[in-house]
Amino acid sequence: MSNPLLELISRGANVRNIMKSLQCISLLVLCISSPSCGAADSGPNGQSLEPKASQSSSSKVSANASASHDPKITPLPEATMCSKPDxxxxxxxxxxxxxxxxxxxxxxxxxxxxxxxxxxxxxxxxxxxxxxxxxxxxxxxxxxxxxxxxxxxxxxxxxxxxxxxxxxxxxxxxxxxxxxxxxxxxxxxxxxxxxxxxxxxxxxxxxxxxxxxxxxxxxxxxxxxxxxx
Structure with a gap:
């Protein structure tokens, strides 16, 4: 039985291209064997399923901290309790x-x-x-x-x-x-x-x-x- 790799080398194929081909084949085998392959990229309708919760949660935390006047936050020196235009x-x-x-x-x-x-x-x-x-x-x-x-x-x-x-x-x-x-x-x-x-x-x-x-x-x-x- 002939060896495909030896045939490519005998035909003068570039060694770098051969290594890239082997790397792609390895990645494809790993992806096929994983049940979550492609799940983070797209959903049933081709929509992205990349999680955005971390960004949303961070925004909510910042907003809540400001709204609840977090005691860890020191007001700026110019912040006062005087009503305008007093x-x-x-x-x-x-x-x-x-x-x-x-x-x-x-x-x-x-x-x-x-x-x-x-x-x-x-x-x-x-x-x-x-x-x-x-x-x-x-x-x-x-x-x-x-x-x-x-x-x-x-x-x-x-x-x-x-x-x-x-x-x-x-x-x-x-x-x-x-x-x-x-x-x-x-x-x-x-x-x-x-x-x-x-x-x-x-x-x-x-x-x-x-x-x-x-x-x-x-x-x-x-x-x-x-x-x-």
């Missing part, structure tokens, strides 16, 4: 919760209103005072320290707790956050610090001048910021 007095994202705290100024027909807003932008969890409530106001106090260091604190009391949003600036540093204090206590329960590099403070003279007209917090004026338990 002006930012002070704002930062908090280091542990990754939520944003902002003190804002609304100006409606010359009537300036300052408010505190906390949560994941743009949906607030707590806003004080509530819009239109003239009986609730923020207090403002100046913070003094040794050297070229000073700051500002905005405070209010709600449901038995006092919230103090503060900013302290010195030579080559800024720090801030929110202190939560039980009414009547001399110390704070917690200090939620601003994330590094996330602090935004207004340099608008109109905002500053209006803020100095807020009522002062006598306790902070007398004792400064409370220490944390």
């Amino acid at each position: 002006k930012v007095v002070f704002s930062c994202s908090l280091d542990k919760t990754k939520k944003v705290v902002s003190v804002c100024m609304a100006d409606r027909a010359g009537q300036k209103r300052f408010y505190y807003s906390f949560g994941y932008p743009p949906v607030p969890e707590l806003t004080y005072p509530a819009s239109g409530d003239e009986n609730e106001v923020l207090h403002r106090s100046h913070l003094s320290y040794a050297g070229a260091t000073g700051g500002t604190a905005y405070s209010f009391t709600k449901d038995g707790y006092k919230y103090i949003t503060y900013l302290i600036s010195g030579t080559s540093f800024d720090t801030g956050g929110v202190l939560v204090q039980r009414s009547g206590d001399t110390r704070a329960l917690s200090d939620l610090r601003c994330s590094k590099g996330s602090i935004t403070e207004s340099d608008d003279d109109t905002v500053f001048n209006a803020s100095t007209k807020l009522d002062r917090d006598e306790d902070i004026d007398s004792h400064g910021l409370p220490s944390v338990n």
Whole structure:
């Protein structure tokens, strides 16, 4: 019986072409012996059956993470809880919760209103005072320290707790956050610090001048910021 391979060689066939032919034959034998041969390429109607679930799942995960405000995601420094077109007095994202705290100024027909807003932008969890409530106001106090260091604190009391949003600036540093204090206590329960590099403070003279007209917090004026338990 004649050998086809020897016949091809004797007829001067190129060795490289012979090797390619042998490789194709081997692949064809393997494919025929596999029941899943061609399944990933096409379906009954010639449609591609290549799985696309991984791409779709990835898109859904990204969308869900954004929609649920994943705490692992730190908001950009410019992200604030202030409603448009209200002006930012002070704002930062908090280091542990990754939520944003902002003190804002609304100006409606010359009537300036300052408010505190906390949560994941743009949906607030707590806003004080509530819009239109003239009986609730923020207090403002100046913070003094040794050297070229000073700051500002905005405070209010709600449901038995006092919230103090503060900013302290010195030579080559800024720090801030929110202190939560039980009414009547001399110390704070917690200090939620601003994330590094996330602090935004207004340099608008109109905002500053209006803020100095807020009522002062006598306790902070007398004792400064409370220490944390």
